[in-house]
Amino acid sequence: MRVVLTLAFFALAEPLAAQTYAIHAGALIDPARGTVERDQTLVVAAGHIKSIGPHPEIPAGATQIDLSREWLMPGLMDAHTHLTLTEVVGGSAPFESFYILESTAYRALRGLHNAVGVLAAGFTTVRDVGNAADYAMDDVRRAIDAGWYLGPTIITSGKIIAPFGGQSHGIPPEQGTFWRYEYFDADSADEMRKAVRANLYHGAGVIKLVLDNNRYHYSVDEIRVAVEEAHHAGVPVSVHVYGGEAADNAIEAGVDSIEHGFFLTDAQLKRLRDKGIVLVSTDFPRAHLDIIGTSGGILPPPEVLAPKIIDRLRRAHRLGVHLVFGSDTVMDVEGRSRADLMFDYLAVWREAGVPPAEVLRAMTTEAAKLLRIESERGRIAVGLAADLVAIPADPLADTENLRRIDFVMKDGHIVRPGPTIVRP
Numbered sequence: 001m002r003v004v005l006t007l008a009f010f011a012l013a014e015p016l017a018a019q020t021y022a023i024h025a026g027a028l029i030d031p032a033r034g035t036v037e038r039d040q041t042l043v044v045a046a047g048h049i050k051s052i053g054p055h056p057e058i059p060a061g062a063t064q065i066d067l068s069r070e071w072l073m074p075g076l077m078d079a080h081t082h083l084t085l086t087e088v089v090g091g092s093a094p095f096e097s098f099y100i101l102e103s104t105a106y107r108a109l110r111g112l113h114n115a116v117g118v119l120a121a122g123f124t125t126v127r128d129v130g131n132a133a134d135y136a137m138d139d140v141r142r143a144i145d146a147g148w149y150l151g152p153t154i155i156t157s158g159k160i161i162a163p164f165g166g167q168s169h170g171i172p173p174e175q176g177t178f179w180r181y182e183y184f185d186a187d188s189a190d191e192m193r194k195a196v197r198a199n200l201y202h203g204a205g206v207i208k209l210v211l212d213n214n215r216y217h218y219s220v221d222e223i224r225v226a227v228e229e230a231h232h233a234g235v236p237v238s239v240h241v242y243g244g245e246a247a248d249n250a251i252e253a254g255v256d257s258i259e260h261g262f263f264l265t266d267a268q269l270k271r272l273r274d275k276g277i278v279l280v281s282t283d284f285p286r287a288h289l290d291i292i293g294t295s296g297g298i299l300p301p302p303e304v305l306a307p308k309i310i311d312r313l314r315r316a317h318r319l320g321v322h323l324v325f326g327s328d329t330v331m332d333v334e335g336r337s338r339a340d341l342m343f344d345y346l347a348v349w350r351e352a353g354v355p356p357a358e359v360l361r362a363m364t365t366e367a368a369k370l371l372r373i374e375s376e377r378g379r380i381a382v383g384l385a386a387d388l389v390a391i392p393a394d395p396l397a398d399t400e401n402l403r404r405i406d407f408v409m410k411d412g413h414i415v416r417p418g419p420t421i422v423r424p
């Protein structure tokens, strides 16, 4: 009998109790080593991987899942999302529109919609780095943690911390400082410490700073305050920076990751590598740049920026910088899901010459280390959470195959059943 399990809309009347499964995988990918083992069986119970092998002992009553024609690998991670955000695009409205026109409640609903959607596509963990209104994403995380919805593991940053002005430009003085709906203005060591603590209070799992949005930027000492305060709480610091002196200061201060870094020089990339600082490269494909534009004139036009982004990723990879996948998708396109748009970034990695095995690592094991969850997620290993995806074609041959993920398991719950015959 063919029984297909599916959870419509992933909204749960009752929190699910994870069942016991025996998953038969035709090919099991280990992204850390870029290797494949054939015909392996995983036993999953209570949300975790209990055993792996060609013939492990299968507990009585386990549900059998047949993925013998599929490639099984750890769930994907995106270290740079903004799931509550959609920029008003097409040059029709200023950057600030999304936080003037939309309430925190509405933003939380969009965040939940996108979180559920990206999980179904295979992203079992996301790090959401701000632009989430007044802590909207923290409430999405709580709703998922409470078991009301099946969603990805979400690591939030709370509000973005920046020198005066957030990421806005040219707001008339009589409008006040309304950007503080989405940003902290922190302009001294004390204000920095307070902003970090407020985010930690609301549940931040990463502290996000914006460094080069204006003619002024943070000193090494100011960034060090954030690093010290965040690290004391066991939380990494990620910084939005394109390059120049602001990037030098971040590297010197010992942040954990640089986000974007489009204009980093080889010398800066080498310092990143030597200090173990991760580049979350957010490699916008040309078609996305054409839609979102130049970020208020801060970035060069798409025809100039797109090749720079590819070149920067190629240089970073050649120099051996630690790379983690982060998309920074901030828009909606009719007929395409948020996850579709996230997968578009893989084309840039391909163009920059990063081999598929390394891309998979940047989306799993390397991401888990940056997110400080490597003891729980990011690998298929006994004792780790059962965050799994399967694909009917080999992603080590072509990362485009990741778009075809048809089986998703999150913490031992089936999100998408795949082409499988599930026998009770």
Ligand SMILES: [Zn+2]
Pocket: 080, 082, 129, 328
């Ligand atoms: Zn971003």
